[in-house]
Amino acid sequence: MNTNTMSYKLKQFMMFAGVTTFIFAAVVIVPFIYGFYLTFTSWDGVSAQKPFVGLSNYLSAFGDGAYWQALGRTVIYSAIAVILVNVVAFILAFLVTSGVKGQNFFRAGFFIPNLIGGIVLGYIWKFVFNRAFVALGNALSVGALSTSWLATTNGAMLCLIIVSVWQYAGYMMLIYVAGFMSVSADVLEAARIDGCTNTQSIIKISIPLMVSSFVQCLFLTITRCFMVYDVNLSLTNGEPFNSSVMAAMHVYNQAFTYKNYGTGQAEALILFIVCAVVGVLQVSIGKKAEVSA
């Protein structure tokens, strides 16, 4: 049987990847192209007509000050959250692979926040910030805790970051744990015989061998932080005074609440491009740093 014909290759492809390709196209590619088309219309979301307006949605997206503020806010939030999530996750991963008693229990425990959906998480933490911390602050007369952090501009951002760290650190920890496990014991033993201290062997041996874990974790956290919506919605809902509206929430409001579907879609596309550029850059730089033992 000739296995080099086009039809054979096509059959093979359809057999193994046909269904997935179809589904991927149906739920990602087609909506993306359709969404791209909608950025050139002034559709309001319900009307049967979708009048073509050229580039005017992009012009209004570029002129939409609130959007750029939200995007700037998202960049700041993402930068801080990404660093904190990964630092915390790495430390946790180190602790739960260092052979402490009951480390499987701790692994499960740190991972659990990630199993709670973002919406529920937001409401839980809202209660913690608004009631529990305030009650604690009043009882112990700690000034910084006696009013809700969610009521101030910077406080609300801080709350979002804290919750994101709490949510993602456990998930990223699992990836780092896998990274730690993949570093072979021989190499570490050799290092110890050569006189490496613990810190040295982490910095000089483990981390370089774990670069692929870092690349994965950074990619996941960056994309998730840029696209944050659920926690934003349930924890702050943009309050106080619309000062914690992140880019994704602004896009939603623009498209569905203010009924400028085209403009919202154009803004979503800009957000996508920013996110994709950052993600791809980070992965390609990270890939270069990968080494093997």
Added chain:
Amino acid sequence: MKKKLLAMMLATAMTLSLAACGGDSGSSGDGGVSITIFNSKVEVQEQFENMAEEYSKAKGVNVEIYYSGDTVAAHMATKYSANDPYTISMVDAKDIYSLAEEHAADLSNEKWVENTDYAISVGGKVVGFPVCVEARGVIYNAEAIEGITGKEFNPDDYKTLDAFQGLLDELVAGGMAAPTGIMKEDWSLGAHFLGEVYEEQPDVEAYISALHAGTGDLAGNAKWNAKMDTFDVLKKYNYAASSPVAAEREVTEQKLAEGEIAFMFGGNWDWSVINAYDYSEKMGMMPVPQNTDDGANEKLVGGGSKYMFIDSSENTSEEQRQAAKDFLNWIVFEADGNAFLTEKCALVPAFSNINADALDPLSASVKKYADAGKLIDNYNYFPDDHLSKCGGLFQKYLADEVDRAGFAAEIEDYWKNTAPVEH
């Protein structure tokens, strides 16, 4: 062998559950008509579901009720882009104006049109069926007030801000540390309280146009100043004054229901929150006190709220449309329908022929003012982003991040930079 049996049982169970997911359409049994209703009032969802069951049995029309947590406009958008509209959709007034032209059936010839002042017409055709009457004002807890003052509370004595503030001082002196509560939600501040500033203007349309043109002079407007004076008083006596934007709606309403505070600006829909707590029976709604002589301090602001329209597209058959019209008639003209609206859902009817005497205290107040003609109309043509943008600005004012002049300037800016809504 055992494993094989288990696997087969699991497979059967899964197939069955799949079948259960897919097989509900068109199963109305006796071949009757099926209609779908979208309910956007979450507090009456259960009542609607029960009603659907009874209605289906009594009329042989299969009724299905849907609810969505999305904003109404967004949910309608998804249903219409999927070509799967509801037969009857319950939406807000502003949605009717944006949807009616393309999607709503003409209801001008329906009998109930005669019985209501609140129906919505678009392009000369009646399209919106008013579900209920709702109004805004100051909610009071008379029991809490009387417990301190020792005399009967009559809201008519406190029309002016001066009289109202006198009462608040008396309550404070009597031991109620902070007698008011303020909802910090952007819809309450931006759409409801700020909304009244426009709605109580002598000519609302002209004033909104002036704001768009930049000649509205909000800071110098008498109504603005009267309303904001009142707001300043509410703010001064607010129980959450130290951190007003952290106040949670549920906490505020609980305090009001249980008499820890005595006043809160709100509407009769707040009953659905209040009745979750150990509430006082002696509650009610009064007009927002203000120092004015235009009579606005004797009236609540409100009108028809939540409108139903019937889909006009080819996705809905003539039979379904007729069944939908019959359903609306059932609400207005049959005893069961009346009872559903006023007793089960506890809504203030928008139809003159429906009696309602089993309403909750807040709705009873609304009905009293409505029947006496003391309602100032809602303005239904605010731009879609007014609520969230101006609500956000109002929160800033509530948190003392901006003074009144700065607040007025920001709102004037908003109007200048916003395109007028065509209507």
